[in-house]
Amino acid sequence: MPSMTMIEAIRSAMDIMLERDNRTVIYGEDVGYFGGVFRCTAGLQEKYGQERVFDTPINESAIVGMAIGMAAHGMRPCVEMQFADYMFPAFDQISQEAARIRHRSNGDFTCPIVIRMPTGGGIFGGQTHSQSPEALFTHVAGLKVVQPSNPYDAKGLLISAMEDTDPVIFLEPKRLYNGPFGGDHSGQAIGWKQHPKGKAPAGHYRVPLGKANISRPGNDVTVLAYGTMVHVAEAAVKACGIDAEIIDLRTLLPLDLETIVTSVKKTGRCVVLHEATRTSGFGAELIAEVQEACFYHLEAPIVRVTGWDAPYPHAQEWDYFPGPERVTKALQQTLEA
Amino acid sequence: MPSMTMIEAIRSAMDIMLERDNRTVIYGEDVGYFGGVFRCTAGLQEKYGQERVFDTPINESAIVGMAIGMAAHGMRPCVEMQFADYMFPAFDQISQEAARIRHRSNGDFTCPIVIRMPTGGGIFGGQTHSQSPEALFTHVAGLKVVQPSNPYDAKGLLISAMEDTDPVIFLEPKRLYNGPFGGDHSGQAIGWKQHPKGKAPAGHYRVPLGKANISRPGNDVTVLAYGTMVHVAEAAVKACGIDAEIIDLRTLLPLDLETIVTSVKKTGRCVVLHEATRTSGFGAELIAEVQEACFYHLEAPIVRVTGWDAPYPHAQEWDYFPGPERVTKALQQTLEA
Amino acid sequence: MTQTAKLSFPHPPSRPGVTPDFSYLKIPKAGTLAVPDVKMSVEDAAPYAHGLIRVLDGKGKAVGPWAKYLGDTGSAEILRRGLRDMLMMRAIDKRLQIAQRQGKTSFYIQCTGEEAIGCGFARMLSKGDMNFPTYRQQSLLVGSDYPLELMIGQVYSNSMDPLKGRQLPVLHSSREYGYFTVSGNLGTQYVQAVGWAMAAALMKDDGIAAGWIGDGATASNDFHGALLTASVYKPPVILNVVNNQWAISSCTGFAGGGKATYAERGLGYGIPSIRVDGNDYLAVLAASKWAIDRARGGDGPILIEWLTYRAAAHSSSDDPSVYRSKREAAAWPLGDPVERLKTHLILKDAWSQERHVQAEAEVLDEVRTVQKEVESHGTFVDPRPMPPADILRDVYAEMPEHLRRQRQQMGS
Amino acid sequence: MTQTAKLSFPHPPSRPGVTPDFSYLKIPKAGTLAVPDVKMSVEDAAPYAHGLIRVLDGKGKAVGPWAKYLGDTGSAEILRRGLRDMLMMRAIDKRLQIAQRQGKTSFYIQCTGEEAIGCGFARMLSKGDMNFPTYRQQSLLVGSDYPLELMIGQVYSNSMDPLKGRQLPVLHSSREYGYFTVSGNLGTQYVQAVGWAMAAALMKDDGIAAGWIGDGATASNDFHGALLTASVYKPPVILNVVNNQWAISSCTGFAGGGKATYAERGLGYGIPSIRVDGNDYLAVLAASKWAIDRARGGDGPILIEWLTYRAAAHSSSDDPSVYRSKREAAAWPLGDPVERLKTHLILKDAWSQERHVQAEAEVLDEVRTVQKEVESHGTFVDPRPMPPADILRDVYAEMPEHLRRQRQQMGS
Numbered sequence A, B: 001m002p003s004m005t006m007i008e009a010i011r012s013a014m015d016i017m018l019e020r021d022n023r024t025v026i027y028g029e030d031v032g033y034f035g036g037v038f039r040c041t042a043g044l045q046e047k048y049g050q051e052r053v054f055d056t057p058i059n060e061s062a063i064v065g066m067a068i069g070m071a072a073h074g075m076r077p078c079v080e081m082q083f084a085d086y087m088f089p090a091f092d093q094i095s096q097e098a099a100r101i102r103h104r105s106n107g108d109f110t111c112p113i114v115i116r117m118p119t120g121g122g123i124f125g126g127q128t129h130s131q132s133p134e135a136l137f138t139h140v141a142g143l144k145v146v147q148p149s150n151p152y153d154a155k156g157l158l159i160s161a162m163e164d165t166d167p168v169i170f171l172e173p174k175r176l177y178n179g180p181f182g183g184d185h186s187g188q189a190i191g192w193k194q195h196p197k198g199k200a201p202a203g204h205y206r207v208p209l210g211k212a213n214i215s216r217p218g219n220d221v222t223v224l225a226y227g228t229m230v231h232v233a234e235a236a237v238k239a240c241g242i243d244a245e246i247i248d249l250r251t252l253l254p255l256d257l258e259t260i261v262t263s264v265k266k267t268g269r270c271v272v273l274h275e276a277t278r279t280s281g282f283g284a285e286l287i288a289e290v291q292e293a294c295f296y297h298l299e300a301p302i303v304r305v306t307g308w309d310a311p312y313p314h315a316q317e318w319d320y321f322p323g324p325e326r327v328t329k330a331l332q333q334t335l336e337a
Numbered sequence C, D: 001m002t003q004t005a006k007l008s009f010p011h012p013p014s015r016p017g018v019t020p021d022f023s024y025l026k027i028p029k030a031g032t033l034a035v036p037d038v039k040m041s042v043e044d045a046a047p048y049a050h051g052l053i054r055v056l057d058g059k060g061k062a063v064g065p066w067a068k069y070l071g072d073t074g075s076a077e078i079l080r081r082g083l084r085d086m087l088m089m090r091a092i093d094k095r096l097q098i099a100q101r102q103g104k105t106s107f108y109i110q111c112t113g114e115e116a117i118g119c120g121f122a123r124m125l126s127k128g129d130m131n132f133p134t135y136r137q138q139s140l141l142v143g144s145d146y147p148l149e150l151m152i153g154q155v156y157s158n159s160m161d162p163l164k165g166r167q168l169p170v171l172h173s174s175r176e177y178g179y180f181t182v183s184g185n186l187g188t189q190y191v192q193a194v195g196w197a198m199a200a201a202l203m204k205d206d207g208i209a210a211g212w213i214g215d216g217a218t219a220s221n222d223f224h225g226a227l228l229t230a231s232v233y234k235p236p237v238i239l240n241v242v243n244n245q246w247a248i249s250s251c252t253g254f255a256g257g258g259k260a261t262y263a264e265r266g267l268g269y270g271i272p273s274i275r276v277d278g279n280d281y282l283a284v285l286a287a288s289k290w291a292i293d294r295a296r297g298g299d300g301p302i303l304i305e306w307l308t309y310r311a312a313a314h315s316s317s318d319d320p321s322v323y324r325s326k327r328e329a330a331a332w333p334l335g336d337p338v339e340r341l342k343t344h345l346i347l348k349d350a351w352s353q354e355r356h357v358q359a360e361a362e363v364l365d366e367v368r369t370v371q372k373e374v375e376s377h378g379t380f381v382d383p384r385p386m387p388p389a390d391i392l393r394d395v396y397a398e399m400p401e402h403l404r405r406q407r408q409q410m411g412s
């Protein structure tokens, strides 16, 4: 299997779908000729032409609105928001339109679109290049919400998303684009080449939506994470030697509650991680479900390790980021409770 | 104290603030000459003139954007979204701009605005006149989020909101505008005249932001609710005779966790109610906080009674609404657990 | 310099008790504008964006180049069908508005005074074309021969409703009849129409899309997104602005109307734009035919401003006498579309007052019959329960686990 | 009819290896447009929206009515200050771009080629006026004599940063210097400028607001919201569009540029709009003075399209050689603003090549000295920790309970 960075894996998925399904179109700001500010679509316009892969005006609402019209007609648009922070102008089209076309038309029209967006911090992008808005999407019935943590999953999940007939929000942790990241921002970034999940088949394969992955089996505490935080959890666990079971959710909506509940019933303890602000973050939803399903198995309160309830700061990025120390502390606290 | 409906109470708050503080302006779609589709601003343009109370184009994003500019300059805009469902085009201005002006300018600019919006179902409005988007706002650091359940609180909270120097989202449960509502949609609506909280001082007073109210003291289970659901809870409790403590949150952000925790530690059980869709609703946040703070006092899992995870239907409105039967069932289940 | 900056606030044509004044509108004579080449460029469009395409003159005569352009499309037979469409639309509105007042449904929206636009436009479309309507374009359905029982069933939200009662009355949906599922959020669908048209061009399927928006909703963000993307990619889309002078209680001035025309807004984006007398059924047919030919022929997007008047209340929840003079509709300078077409046909000896009265009775009867049948499946005063679990269907193609759990909690 | 609808895609002036072609731009001669009355109506604005206000001709001579209009404002003294402002701006950009390359800060954005616009406009504003800039309008700060150490401190995010390192470099904020806190989200601030201007009118404080937006960002929703609300309420706002031909890798055609001008977009909203040679410092001064007088005098909003060219990369994260010819800047028909003003002053005998070289050295020295001092407070390669709890300050006026808890968790 060839080595791939996250960027290459995402590009490969789109390449394959452009090849296999002529209903596929790819577009967004700087996505066409230039190949995207993160290079995810590099070379695709050259290969498939301007009618399949193209640039757009800087209007996220129109990007999604056009996709809805195209999808209703029968195409399969996969569009990019340049940063998740810039999806807000499109939130109306996403939450009020895309998510409901099927339901409100009783299936007469459907909306098979994929909206990709780089999410999370780690590049000193300040408050408008670092946000993690996943919780907002998970509150919208009718959407599916996906966030991969490695190239293998990214490719397989993106292919599944592009083959799905419902609208899918595909969040790409930008800090992982070029290599895994365990939270040690002072050290060298390790490339995906060194990582087992940095290899993926060159051709078509699927990672199913709605299925979590146990990225590290363990017995003492369950860690629920996705995206970058999976790697932070792994690094923390490795360093502190706690026998944690780390679940990489992969799909947040619909959630693979079964895998989660099985694990928490086994470990009796649970820690939830995300980079987004704490209050009403997706961690809250996870805790609500877990405490309800596993109440009689829980031996300690479920705790969250998250971004602080403030805008993502520029200079103090690493004081904001929920790094391995905070994760370790939470694990210890949970085990001692 | 004069009797007031919720509408009259809200109008009275704006009237008083227009009178007391000449920095106050009130505007929105159909808000000026007509006095608002729910009549909350009726008579105010006539009284204060077009420069203080006026109509706007149908552009929610511009309504909020203008308010930010005005507020930064030194005014105190209180604007209306015609329905909470139509705030989505403004969500970018609200979450990315209003909420952060103070922080990102290090206090050089501030954003004292109030954004009022009718929320919730109960008028056969279908999916675009019934939504409860409060959870989305509570995920945004920098906002305050308020939802009154009666005229007395509505007036006092709105005055506090208009005097606050931070942006406040003021959600008005439209089903309560003309009378309390316990969930019995078949019967006659009872007017506010018959309700103790349907009286309020004619003049200026405040109900502080950030303080919950125990609307019914009790010992066996704590019910967390806000807006319409406070009345549903009261009706359910009255009918089934369970000794529940009902907490009317009033402010969702910042949350009065102290009052909640004290109650749950006493009762050992907790049920959370809202009309919004379940997944990642504000109930999740409440549960996350309560289980963490009260873990060792809880005798049963905390359960949620919420709207279903689907668009709010038109004809099946009352199959969707989390009415007294569902609340009663949840209370019983919690007590039996 | 002393500060003299003062804010300005638009004025409506009237307020209660005030004599209506429509002088902000310059109404050119019928027949004065030529029929431009369908390839008309934006540079040549200025007269059409400032002016007004009109065919029927004050006496009801069809005059000028656009009358000639109509050719067979202006035949007595076609026009009589158009008149019947409009009468039908009016009868539906009347009956359903009454039904709403009787509590048989929750809500209704009439399109009184605007019937010509949708009735005429739809007759010029082809199968496979797609409208992206607002709540007030039900006349497109009548002009597409949409089955009456579906149209009425939707409003009653009963088992005859193709949308299973999920949507507010009048928010119809029919792929087959070229009527995209209507949103309650204003503006959003305008840019979706552009997307559909782009797909039509990319899939080379010969179809076009038509976006619809009210004058008030041109203020919304997606109006801009639609004009911009249409001007950039030039797909086969017709962007219709129904300028009926009001947006609930706000006059068209609050959407910037009155200064520049809405058609001129289009020119600013480089989109050829025309302005049409929307109360003149012949002008509607002629302009629709021209614009549809143009779009289908690959000459890019076009914007049409339809000048008309919202004669009825905004909706069944609205009482316009609170914010405008009751005499406004009568003062509206473009008259009533039904009356004008009727006058024209009578002038042509193709119609008579008697036949008109008879036709009115016929359509009313037809509507009443279907309405009765539909009502027998339940109304809001006599509701027939539907399974609650229907709420959870079609949220996704396949029902996910968490919705199954919720279905179980429903006990169904 | 056969379907011929095909999508269209805008073409850039060049791609790597392709000879730049700016023929889509018609550049009129300098001095041809008259100075209209400040009360100019939208009907009279068409020539100004299609045309181009220019003062300096090809030889560097100030010609035509706008040169005369400048009067004392075009004195050698004022122009020398303007030249110095631009040299200062260029020196700052140069030094900070290098600092970014050295890893001393995370990010930087230059405004090379566009210096005249902000430097000139700011000199015409009064205390109390407020700009709502984008990230590329730092020249407004230079033209307002904003303290260099604050400007540089912000970019280093250290203790000299008035924004405590919270914002990305170049997203300055200064109420005192009329520079509204810059957002990273495009477009949002354009409509906020309208709101500020409305407040100025309502509070009768004699101030005006100036919104700023890039050509690419005119595509964003709030551009529309701003034009619309400005046209409805007519507050004292100047809506500036900086048309520098590019938006990262997308040519201005993707924002609809090239078909109609951006100034014409304004006309569609009924807003008088003018188009100005943004690389001509004298034209900038003249047009700014005219527009600011107009706005302050209460004659309502005005839109100014500044025609210019983004000579540098989009930002320090961008490499334009991947998507456009390296020869584009040289082919840009309006030249370089510094060179043009310098030529004019030399022609007038008010400047010399020697003085120019000396001035360049002086400003570079000034910048270098301040930069050194600021760097002594820490850079990204030599960071000085700030208390983590600073993150939680100013989220609200008073820190609420849940943030206090979080502060505790921080251990600070």
Ligand SMILES: Cc1ncc(C[n+]2csc(CCOP(=O)(O)OP(=O)(O)O)c2C)c(N)n1
Pocket: B029, B058, B082, B086, B089, C136, C184, C185, C186, C213, C214, C215, C216, C217, C218, C220, C244, C246, C247, C248, C310, C314
């Ligand atoms: C985004 C949004 N904002 C507000 C509303 C509430 N609303 C419904 S109809 C209407 C007026 C629309 O006027 P116009 O576009 O002129 O259409 P008309 O009713 O005249 O046909 C308003 C404000 C809405 N539906 N959507």
Ligand SMILES: Cc1ncc(C[n+]2csc(CCOP(=O)(O)OP(=O)(O)O)c2C)c(N)n1
Pocket: A029, A058, A082, A086, A089, D136, D184, D185, D186, D213, D214, D215, D216, D217, D218, D220, D244, D246, D247, D248, D310, D314
């Ligand atoms: C809402 C939003 N979408 C996308 C971006 C990403 N972005 C930053 S700058 C830029 C290009 C802007 O071009 P233009 O407006 O022409 O300004 P210029 O850079 O040329 O000065 C883009 C797409 C953003 N900042 N905000």
Ligand SMILES: [Mg+2]
Pocket: C214, C215, C216, C242, C243, C244, C245, C246, C247, C248, C310
């Ligand atoms: Mg209207």
Ligand SMILES: [Mg+2]
Pocket: D214, D215, D216, D242, D243, D244, D245, D246, D247, D248, D310
């Ligand atoms: Mg640009």
